[in-house]
Amino acid sequence: MTFDPETATFLIAGPVRIHPRVLRAMSMSSLNHRGDYFHGVVREIRELLPVAFGTTGHQVILTGSGSSGLEAMYSSLLPREGRVLVLSNGNFGERSDQIVRRYATHVTTLTAPWGQPIAPEAVRLELEKGDVSAVCVVHNETSVGLTNDLAAISSEVRRAGSPLLLVDGISAVAGIPIQIREWGIDALVGGPQKGLAAPAGLALVHLSDRAVAALHPGSFYLDLKAHLKPLEKNDTPWTPAVPLFLALREALLLLKEEGLDHRLAKTHRLAEATRAGVDALGLTLFPVRSHASDTVTAIRNPEGMGDPELRKVLEREYNILVQGGQGALAGQIFRIGHMGIADWPDLLVTFAALERILGKAGRRPTPGAGVRAVVDHMP
Amino acid sequence: MTFDPETATFLIAGPVRIHPRVLRAMSMSSLNHRGDYFHGVVREIRELLPVAFGTTGHQVILTGSGSSGLEAMYSSLLPREGRVLVLSNGNFGERSDQIVRRYATHVTTLTAPWGQPIAPEAVRLELEKGDVSAVCVVHNETSVGLTNDLAAISSEVRRAGSPLLLVDGISAVAGIPIQIREWGIDALVGGPQKGLAAPAGLALVHLSDRAVAALHPGSFYLDLKAHLKPLEKNDTPWTPAVPLFLALREALLLLKEEGLDHRLAKTHRLAEATRAGVDALGLTLFPVRSHASDTVTAIRNPEGMGDPELRKVLEREYNILVQGGQGALAGQIFRIGHMGIADWPDLLVTFAALERILGKAGRRPTPGAGVRAVVDHMP
Numbered sequence: 001m002t003f004d005p006e007t008a009t010f011l012i013a014g015p016v017r018i019h020p021r022v023l024r025a026m027s028m029s030s031l032n033h034r035g036d037y038f039h040g041v042v043r044e045i046r047e048l049l050p051v052a053f054g055t056t057g058h059q060v061i062l063t064g065s066g067s068s069g070l071e072a073m074y075s076s077l078l079p080r081e082g083r084v085l086v087l088s089n090g091n092f093g094e095r096s097d098q099i100v101r102r103y104a105t106h107v108t109t110l111t112a113p114w115g116q117p118i119a120p121e122a123v124r125l126e127l128e129k130g131d132v133s134a135v136c137v138v139h140n141e142t143s144v145g146l147t148n149d150l151a152a153i154s155s156e157v158r159r160a161g162s163p164l165l166l167v168d169g170i171s172a173v174a175g176i177p178i179q180i181r182e183w184g185i186d187a188l189v190g191g192p193q194k195g196l197a198a199p200a201g202l203a204l205v206h207l208s209d210r211a212v213a214a215l216h217p218g219s220f221y222l223d224l225k226a227h228l229k230p231l232e233k234n235d236t237p238w239t240p241a242v243p244l245f246l247a248l249r250e251a252l253l254l255l256k257e258e259g260l261d262h263r264l265a266k267t268h269r270l271a272e273a274t275r276a277g278v279d280a281l282g283l284t285l286f287p288v289r290s291h292a293s294d295t296v297t298a299i300r301n302p303e304g305m306g307d308p309e310l311r312k313v314l315e316r317e318y319n320i321l322v323q324g325g326q327g328a329l330a331g332q333i334f335r336i337g338h339m340g341i342a343d344w345p346d347l348l349v350t351f352a353a354l355e356r357i358l359g360k361a362g363r364r365p366t367p368g369a370g371v372r373a374v375v376d377h378m379p
Numbered sequence: 380m381t382f383d384p385e386t387a388t389f390l391i392a393g394p395v396r397i398h399p400r401v402l403r404a405m406s407m408s409s410l411n412h413r414g415d416y417f418h419g420v421v422r423e424i425r426e427l428l429p430v431a432f433g434t435t436g437h438q439v440i441l442t443g444s445g446s447s448g449l450e451a452m453y454s455s456l457l458p459r460e461g462r463v464l465v466l467s468n469g470n471f472g473e474r475s476d477q478i479v480r481r482y483a484t485h486v487t488t489l490t491a492p493w494g495q496p497i498a499p500e501a502v503r504l505e506l507e508k509g510d511v512s513a514v515c516v517v518h519n520e521t522s523v524g525l526t527n528d529l530a531a532i533s534s535e536v537r538r539a540g541s542p543l544l545l546v547d548g549i550s551a552v553a554g555i556p557i558q559i560r561e562w563g564i565d566a567l568v569g570g571p572q573k574g575l576a577a578p579a580g581l582a583l584v585h586l587s588d589r590a591v592a593a594l595h596p597g598s599f600y601l602d603l604k605a606h607l608k609p610l611e612k613n614d615t616p617w618t619p620a621v622p623l624f625l626a627l628r629e630a631l632l633l634l635k636e637e638g639l640d641h642r643l644a645k646t647h648r649l650a651e652a653t654r655a656g657v658d659a660l661g662l663t664l665f666p667v668r669s670h671a672s673d674t675v676t677a678i679r680n681p682e683g684m685g686d687p688e689l690r691k692v693l694e695r696e697y698n699i700l701v702q703g704g705q706g707a708l709a710g711q712i713f714r715i716g717h718m719g720i721a722d723w724p725d726l727l728v729t730f731a732a733l734e735r736i737l738g739k740a741g742r743r744p745t746p747g748a749g750v751r752a753v754v755d756h757m758p
Contacts, residue, residue, distance in 0.1 A: 005408070005410055005411070005414070005416040006407065006408050007408075010408070010409050010411075012411050012413075015409060015412060015618065015621060016409065017408070017409045018408065018409050023405070023406040023407075023408065024406060026402075026405045026406060026622055027402040027403060027405060027406050028385065028402075029384070029385050029386075029389070029396070029397065029402065030389050030394060030395065030396045030397050031384055031394075032384070032389075032391050032700055032702075033394060033579070034391075034702075035384070035700070037384040063442075063443055063444050063447075063579075063580050064442055064443045064447060064600065065442050065600070065617040065618045065619070065620070066617070066618060067599070067600050067617040067618075068442075068443065068447075068600045068617070070600075071598065071599050071600045098599065099599045102598075102599055191618075193618065199409075199620060199621060199622045200412070200442075200618045200619065200620055200621060201442050201580055201619070201620025201621075201622070201623060202620075219450065219481075219598050219600075219601070220446070220450050220477065220478045220481055221443065221444070221446050221447045221449075221450045221598075221601065222598070222600065238444040238445070238446040238447070239394065239444045239445060239446070239570075239572065239579045240444070240579065240580070241444070241578060241579055241580025241581075241620060241623060242394060242578060242579060242580075243405055243578045243580070243622060243623070243626070244580060244620060244622070244623070247622070321411055321414070323411075323413075
């Protein structure tokens with residue numbers, strides 16, 4: 001079989017597979033981005049975004065990748081005074097650290113080894129040293145397939161007098177549970193291309209009342225403040241990527257029809273099935289199991305089978321797309337995404353193919369065990 | 380008739396009407412943005428961009444609106460030393476001035492009244508005062524329907540020892556002739572949503588060898604330097620807006636099939652027809668005729684017929700979409716875009732409708748004169 005990008009089983013860590021309804025939504029003819037119809041699209045998105053974020057609040061839509069949302073958040077919100085504490089245990093933690101250091105002078109980076117969570121106790125110790133004005137954390141670290149315990153971390157932040165809590169939630173929104181209000185999150189950046197299953201190219205920023213009051217101009221294009229007034233009139237300060245807004249509206253409608261709780265529960269169940277399949281095939285999770293992410297499973301490459309070889313066989317022989325490791329993990333792990341509209345057929349064929357590949361490589365996995373582990377998790 | 384955004388005659392000043400082939404291109408299923416197929420898409424875009432820019436060179440594709448490209452250009456290129464000369468005679472000149480002032484401390488803004496071109500002699504006088512390290516100019520000022528004489532201005536820049544020449548060409552690319560090399564342009568930002576007739580949401584930046592050598596880090600997300608190395612491998616530093624790349628590729632293929640010269644000649648002919656139609660109806664151009672833009676015609680609202688009333692009648696009664704004035708010109712002018720894939724039927728129905736509207740308002744335009752003026756310009 002030759003790999004066919006249009007029919008492949010699509011399980012990369014995002015951008016994820018897009019529903020045909022969402023694809024069709026983009027093919028609407030040109031719209032006046034300052035006219036009534038498009039204002040209606042923006043209004044609907046604003047009404048629907050709370051479904052994705054799980055709460056109402058101030059929400060900004062930027063035309064740009066997730067990283068543009070991160071820079072918008074940090075450049076518009078990092079306090080001029082005090083220390084900024086960045087929590088980093090993966091590729092995206094490093095990215096936040098890089099951006100934060102462009103805008104803040106006193107930065108402390110608290111790291112954990114890749115595959116290990118940020119320990120809330122370590123955060124407490126750093127906070128107890130005093131003078132921290134903002135804490136920056138990646139909720140769901142896609143690069144290592146790990147979810148940081150934001151409930152516990154946020155509790156430490158509140159205990160320390162509530163410095164600003166700024167969250168990279170790009171791969172968390174509509175993928176794992178987030179309690180924006182309960183955890184006292186001041187700003188959170190979400191991406192449309194993960195749990196929401198819309199195309200990449202927009203960044204979704206949630207802001208608390210306190211964050212809105214603290215906004216200051218940073219970048220010109222990424223100035224969050226410039227968006228708030230136009231958005232009240234369902235308008236954008238700069239020319240919006242109209243097709244991506246149309247796609248986002250449709251993806252949010254799909255989420256509303258399904259229900260956020262159902263989307264999260266389904267994602268969790270697929271993740272449990274994937275982890276069970278990994279065990280059944282005798283493979284090893286990369287992150288500690290207690291903090292393995294529900295949106296993406298990172299798996300150590302089997303001994304003697306490097307990456308990208310394993311992925312290339314999946315692609316060429318089975319028309320299945322999974323993802324390799326990023327940065328320092330290139331060649332060490334592969335990652336299976338199972339968020340958005342991923343479904344049982346995707347996992348079944350992937351674990352069937354993995355068994356065949358491991359078998360041919362002489363690793364003798366228990367026949368049928370991987371697929372069986374997935375089946376056992378089906379409703 | 381009720382206004383129907385999906386069938387309307389679509390003549391706003393951009394984003395412009397998108398060809399069905401380009402719309403269909405976006406509905407391709409999800410792609411691995413780090414995989415071979417998408418790398419092939421980026422490679423094709425890189426091969427095709429010279430068709431749009433009229434020259435080869437270093438070209439960067441940003442996921443973001445045109446304004447993101449402007450900030451990328453200014454933040455990555457404005458010299459730390461010397462004076463920056465900004466030429467401003469419209470809304471977009473003011474926007475460039477705003478962005479430039481975020482990144483440069485010594486800024487001189489040379490203005491011309493809206494509707495008047497920047498005089499090359501005035502540029503010369505400013506340059507003769509010395510110490511200018513960069514000149515920033517909007518080539519085609521969409522807000523007032525005017526094209527600045529970049530050939531003459533660039534000649535003054537070269538005469539003054541060639542400070543960096545940075546051009547907002549967002550609405551110029553594939554709309555009006557640009558001689559990037561002959562004029563010694565160091566950086567030019569183009570937009571896909573004007574003459575190229577692709578959706579908004581990407582910014583296209585051309586860089587000279589000298590500009591590449593001068594790049595320095597400005598913003599994180601908009602750092603042009605971060606794009607150059609990945610692009611050599613047909614990759615992007617941040618997650619790209621895949622559907623917009625697919626659309627851009629298709630729009631560039633359409634342009635290549637048509638030929639840039641043909642696209643520009645057609646745009647010019649439609650502009651001439653529009654200006655003749657304006658005269659024939661007894662209406663008045665907003666900008667001086669000698670510098671009227673070929674991509675968009677700005678017309679004073681007829682006395683006693685305000686804006687948005689005129690546009691609302693065009694929309695509601697005739698299903699025709701034109702654009703109003705921006706900023707200080709809101710209510711003063713309306714604008715007809717005629718770039719990209721705009722065509723004769725669009726102009727014919729627009730001038731037919733304008734005659735009816737003016738007639739009903741008791742202004743007695745010569746019967747058939749507007750349409751006739753358009754017909755006279757058809758091939």
